[in-house]
Amino acid sequence: MATLESSTYEQTVVTAPTEPSTSSKFDLDIMAPLLRELVSDKIIDEPKLSQDLDSARSFFRGNTIVDDAFLLSNLKWGQQVRVNIKKDQNPLSLFQKKDLEYEAVDSCHDQIVLDCAVPCINTLPTFQNLIFRFDTEYAYGVRACDKNKDFWNFEFFTEQYALSRRAEQFGRELDLWNTVIRGLIAAPAITVDAKLAATHPTHYWAALGTVTAVGRAAITQANWYMVTNFADVNPTVFMTDEAAHELIRSVENPYNLNRSQNVVNTFEDWNVPGFLVSTAVKEILGTVNSVVIMKRSPWLTVGGGGSGYTGLTTQFPLWSEDTSKQYVAILDPRVGYQFAKDGYHLVINPYDCDKLIRGMIDTEYVGSGITFPQYGMILEFTASEYV
Numbered sequence: 565m566a567t568l569e570s571s572t573y574e575q576t577v578v579t580a581p582t583e584p585s586t587s588s589k590f591d592l593d594i595m596a597p598l599l600r601e602l603v604s605d606k607i608i609d610e611p612k613l614s615q616d617l618d619s620a621r622s623f624f625r626g627n628t629i630v631d632d633a634f635l636l637s638n639l640k641w642g643q644q645v646r647v648n649i650k651k652d653q654n655p656l657s658l659f660q661k662k663d664l665e666y667e668a669v670d671s672c673h674d675q676i677v678l679d680c681a682v683p684c685i686n687t688l689p690t691f692q693n694l695i696f697r698f699d700t701e702y703a704y705g706v707r708a709c710d711k712n713k714d715f716w717n718f719e720f721f722t723e724q725y726a727l728s729r730r731a732e733q734f735g736r737e738l739d740l741w742n743t744v745i746r747g748l749i750a751a752p753a754i755t756v757d758a759k760l761a762a763t764h765p766t767h768y769w770a771a772l773g774t775v776t777a778v779g780r781a782a783i784t785q786a787n788w789y790m791v792t793n794f795a796d797v798n799p800t801v802f803m804t805d806e807a808a809h810e811l812i813r814s815v816e817n818p819y820n821l822n823r824s825q826n827v828v829n830t831f832e833d834w835n836v837p838g839f840l841v842s843t844a845v846k847e848i849l850g851t852v853n854s855v856v857i858m859k860r861s862p863w864l865t866v867g868g869g870g871s872g873y874t875g876l877t878t879q880f881p882l883w884s885e886d887t888s889k890q891y892v893a894i895l896d897p898r899v900g901y902q903f904a905k906d907g908y909h910l911v912i913n914p915y916d917c918d919k920l921i922r923g924m925i926d927t928e929y930v931g932s933g934i935t936f937p938q939y940g941m942i943l944e945f946t947a948s949e950y951v
Contacts (some may be wrong), residue, residue: 616838619736626901644697704728707923741881753937775810806948899939902932
């Protein structure tokens with residue numbers, strides 16, 4: 565039972581009327597005991613950092629080579645697939661030729677000399693094989709204590725499940741890009757043009773310098789090599805926004821000057837999330853292939869504090885891990901592959917007095933990597949210090 569202290573409470577009793585007070589006013593001091601903090605029932609999101617990559621809409625199409633559908637439909641009989649490869653053959657080795665001779669029949673004419681035999685040649689193909697297998701298990705989901713479900717908003721629970729799923733798709737595509745770029749650097753294809761091989765023996769052109777100084781010539785040469793030396797390659801040029809701006813600033817021509825003679829550039833959304841296309845850079849390079857800028861999520865790079873680039877580390881595919889180098893990647897979509905199988909879908913329900921967790925967790929088994937390194941080329945430049 566509530567009690568009233570006589571020192572703080574006085575009962576109002578009937579007294580003779582008085583004149584209104586003139587020494588005090590109605591203000592916040594009077595209202596203070598009645599004021600309380602107001603909490604809106606609306607929740608707004610903090611501005612979100614970008615995470616555009618999406619495994620559900622990937623650039624890479626190497627699955628057409630892997631034949632992953634065959635693997636995924638026969639997992640009870642085997643968990644890896646071996647694909648036979650018919651080796652390319654030198655066309656100059658697939659036929660034989662010899663000079664024909666004539667002999668004099670009489671003093672007026674000659675006739676061709678033919679023996680009664682044909683060359684005993686054969687053009688049997690040779691084969692190798694590639695093995696594709698799973699390499700990573702991914703998991704996404706959410707759990708919560710069911711005991712206090714009446715005390716929190718259940719919409720958060722389902723929303724977090726969707727966010728976890730989207731984050732897993734972002735991470736999967738990021739991992740694939742890093743696997744492809746790092747793989748092409750570690751084990752690049754051999755340059756097939758003998759003259760170019762004298763200066764660039766592999767498809768990894770290291771330590772080229774700055775994009776401003778040599779980017780235009782190097783990227784154009786590399787792209788032309790890819791287009792003309794492989795029969796069915798359709799490459800796309802990928803670069804950082806820093807590299808794109810360096811190219812824009814490195815040359816003044818009608819493609820990057822507006823009517824006021826100012827250098828301009830515009831980026832437009834590509835049909836794959838996480839990328840922008842630059843018509844200006846494409847025109848500067850003089851290529852028919854798309855020039856694509858890879859967006860850089862802030863989540864991918866962390867700093868060690870201090871000034872400059874000291875202590876920076878990154879997972880951004882087109883930078884080296886310490887951000888001191890940037891890469892231009894010329895890639896055919898078939899260079900990378902990623903196949904996935906839905907793993908276990910776990911629905912968690914409370915089932916005992918000390919097991920009151922409710923949730924959903926899903927797993928995926930994923931295989932990813934490089935099909936043929938010939939489908940890709942990496943050019944290494946010094947990292948830009950400006951955008």
